[in-house]
Amino acid sequence: MNLLKLVIGTSMLFVLSACSDNESAQSYIAKAEQAIVEKQNNAAIISLKNALKIADDNAHARFLLGRLYLSNGDAENAAKELERANKLKYAGDKVLPLLARAYILTESDGDVLALAKQVKTLHQPSTQYLAYKTMAALRTGDNDLAEATVDTATSLFGSDAYSLLASAYLEFSKQNTTLTLTLVERILTTDANNADALMLQGQAASVEKNYALAVNSFQKYQELQPNSGKVQLFIADALLKNGQFKEAEAIADTLLAKVPTQPFLQYIKANARFEDKDYQAASRFANQSLSSGFNTFSLKLVAGASAFYLKNYEQSVNYLKELMPYIADDHPARRMLAVSQLQLGLIDDISETLNGYDSKNKEDVQFLATLSYELLEVGAYEQAQKMASYVSTSTDMSAEETARVGMLKLMMNDPSGIDKLELALQKNPELASAELLLAFSSIKSGNLPRATRIANKWLKEYPEKAGGHNLQAAIYFANKDLIKGQAALEKSLQLEPDNAYALTQMVQLANYQKDTKQAILLTEKAVKVHPDNIQILTQYFDFHKNDAGLKVLMQAQENNKDDIKYGILLAEALVYLEQFKQANALLNDYKIDVRTPKRYWQLVLGINAKNPDGKDAYSILEQWQKTNPYHIESSFLLINYWTNKRSPDRALRVLEKADEKHPNNLMLHLVKMKILLDNNRTSDAKALFETLDKFTINEDLIAGISGRIFLLERNFADAVPKLTQQYQAQPNSNNATYLAFALEGNNQKAEAIALLENFANKENVEKKIHPRVSLSLANMYLAEHQDKAIAEYERLIEVLPENIVVLNNLSWLYMDQGQFIQALKYAKKAYALNAEIPNVVDTYAQVLLKSGETVEALVKAKEAYKLSEGKDIDITLNFAETLLANKNNKEAQRLLIGVTGGTAAQQEKKRQLSE
Secondary structure, eight states, X not given: OOOOOOOOOOOHHHHHTHHHHHHHHHHHHHHHHHHHHTTOHHHHHHHHHHHHHHOTTOHHHHHHHHHHHHHHTOHHHHHHHHHHHHHTTOOHHHHHHHHHHHHHHTTOHHHHHHTHHHHHTSSSOOHHHHHXXXXXXXXXXOHHHHHHHHHHHHHHHTTOHHHHHHHHHHHHHTTOHHHHHHHHHHHHHHOTTOHHHHHHHHHHHHHTTXXXXXXXXXXXXXXXXXXXXXXXXXXXXXXXXXXXXXXXXXXXXXXXXXXXXXXXXXXXXXXXXXXTTOHHHHHHHHHHHHXXXXXXXXXXXXXXXXXXXXXXXXXXXXXXXXTGGGSOTTOHHHHHHHHHHHHHTOHHHHHHHTTTOOOOSHHHHHHHHHHHHXXXXXXXXXXXXXXXXXXXXOSSOOHHHHHHHHHHHHHTTOTHHHHHHHHHHHHOTTOHHHHHHHHHHHHHHTOHHHHHHHHHHHHHHOTTSSXXXXXXXXXXXXXXXXXXXXXXXXXXXXXXXXXXXXXXXXXHHHHHTTOHHHHHHHHHHHHHHOTTOHHHHHHHXXXXXXXXXXXXXXXHHHHTTTOHHHHHHHHHXXXXXTOHHHHHHHHHTSOOOTTSOHHHHHXXXXXXXXXXXXXXXXXXXXXXXXXXXXXXXXXXXXXXXXXXXXXXXXXXXXXXXXXXXXXXXXXXXXXXXXXXXXXXXXXXXXXXXXXXXXXXXXXXXXXHHHHHHHHHTTOHHHHHHHHHHHHHHSOOHHHHHHHHHHHHHTTOHHHHHHHHHHHHHHHHHTTOOOHHHHHHHHHHHTTTOHHHHHHHHHHHHHHOTTOHHHHHHHHHHHHHTTOHHHHHHXXXXXXXXXXXXXXXXXXXXXXXXHTTOHHHHHHHHHHHHHHHTTOOHHHHHHHHHHHHHTTOHHHHHHHHHHOOOOOHHHHHHHHHHHO
């Protein structure tokens, strides 16, 4: 320890009057000794300081002053004075034990151990020093030295206070707190004012969570050592843990006034403020303490929980997440973290947070059920099911809790929810909400007898309430008995004129009966008594699609500014009235997060499409998916976007991400299969096909997928029966085309053409044309039925005026028939649409050549040849032919020499041109 050295001024005056000064110093010392006897420590300290001003090197004065400081708990000053006394050769048996204690209190453990050499020179060993030496050895990690020191103290002094204290220090280091407290109690029995024993008792009691004892021990220590700053921190901590928050905070306030940035005191304040539900202050103090490096479990818990209550969910997650491995499964912090993760869209992390969480009490059941509802709301179906499973496995649930589980299962389309509702009613037949839900669920599932029994019961037991009549009306409507249904609703409105259910049902009935006037009157009545009911507002605008209707919705949105549902409803109305800018501005004012409904995003996309300066739909879809990857609709729209952009790899990447969130969604697998098949990825399609076993899929659909895989593998014989089964089950254009390809590949071209013709004839009757079928049929006609091919292409060109394949083939067919005007018309149009396709440019060149426009034909033929990079034999031969027509025999001969291989027809054309 580096101690500050006192700088003592000297003067000739002191030297000259040393004898008289010595006498004055002695008188001050005598006064100090008398004050000590009278327990007037402050007066004694003043007298000793006066003595030292006169006789700086008076060892006795230094010793007495150091001892006084130490007894007051002022360890820093005690160490300085006792060091000076020691250097001035004051009696070692008196000064060394006290100096060792001062070093212990200032945590100068090395200095304690360094005193051992001096202690050895004493006539008699000091048991007090040995106790402090034991503590210093333990704090420096020298456990062997500590053990040896305790042995020495015990062998020399038996069981005196300080040898017991040494043993107690050693046992405390071994976490034997029970034995530590026993040893300390023995010390205090004989010496109730042993400050060191009281300090150790307080620390051991804290470990044992006997905080009342800890408070008592530390407070007694403070009485003995009033200037000890650290003990006040110990007292505050023990008070806090003992639930005495106000007392702990009072100490913290006093000390913070002097040291406002002390992290431990900020920790005390954070806990006290949290207990008082002052979460703003608790969060501030907790963050300040953490920033200063005071990093404890309880402080992070306070920081995380305060942030949670302040809805600072990001900070809550940051603090609470790292605490999860150390807290119990049912600790409230787990619930806080799960809710915070939900708010931030960290849905995947919730399962890990609540892993092992069990619904042991009513509060847990309610929390898990609520969490399941909210997960369903954001689209996280798989995670919601997992949370619901925790609830449904709970035993000894109340009727209300059982009903809640039943409701949750019904929301997940799980029919076993009805069983739960019935169980809830068995537990409590008076549970009205469960009974009504069971009745309406029974109507939906078609079990009208059960719903009727409940309705009759309600009509009998609650004749003055509208519920029974509303339920009866729903049953009548399910049976298509409108007259009785209307009568039941009228009875309901007689009992409760403003009940929303009956009013909305009456509006629907009036609308169904084409009684628009009555529907309008009913909506106006309903909106007056229920101005904030979403369903009633929706109905109102359905019959007031004008500025008056808009005004009502605007007022409702103004009254419920924080509820996005009202904003969405108003935006839908604005869109209907084609006020797109206003709708867009309204939606942009809402803060988006994982809870934002999917209808919001659908509206934003629709409005953007109406805006000539709108964004690319991709940017909105990407933002939607990033905000809530559990809305599967954004994934399907993104997949469609990339499919239309002919980017199958991008579409498949979107599918992979979607599959992580929705691993059991059949539609995602089927869409992926379609992309793989459409892009000829046979091996990937076969691998995916193997995984479809876990789903229940229509056999005809499975046959179709299998048939398409066979088709890609050119196994036409096996493809035909599979695709036939699919086509017979669903005779649409796609299935007709796939089957025709299989038949053609299986050398059944006539059957393929007949199939497509039959389908096309059906189209003609229904005045439809399916381009894919028509194009396939025209292509099959090309070889043997050119007139039919031309007719089919002409039909196609009416619906696909810019289809390059159709234009190109029509041009070529008309050229073959010598109808050059028609051929040139279609060739020019194809060329104008895309002049980068070699075959399109080649056809244009050939039509020009046959039309006698040889010079222009040569320009186009050369373009086609360059685009094909000389690798297409037909284009090369046509270029050579055009060169010959332009008298460029030499260049033509060079090209022909370079043509090798090819079909018999190509070799014949080469021979003719060469001759």
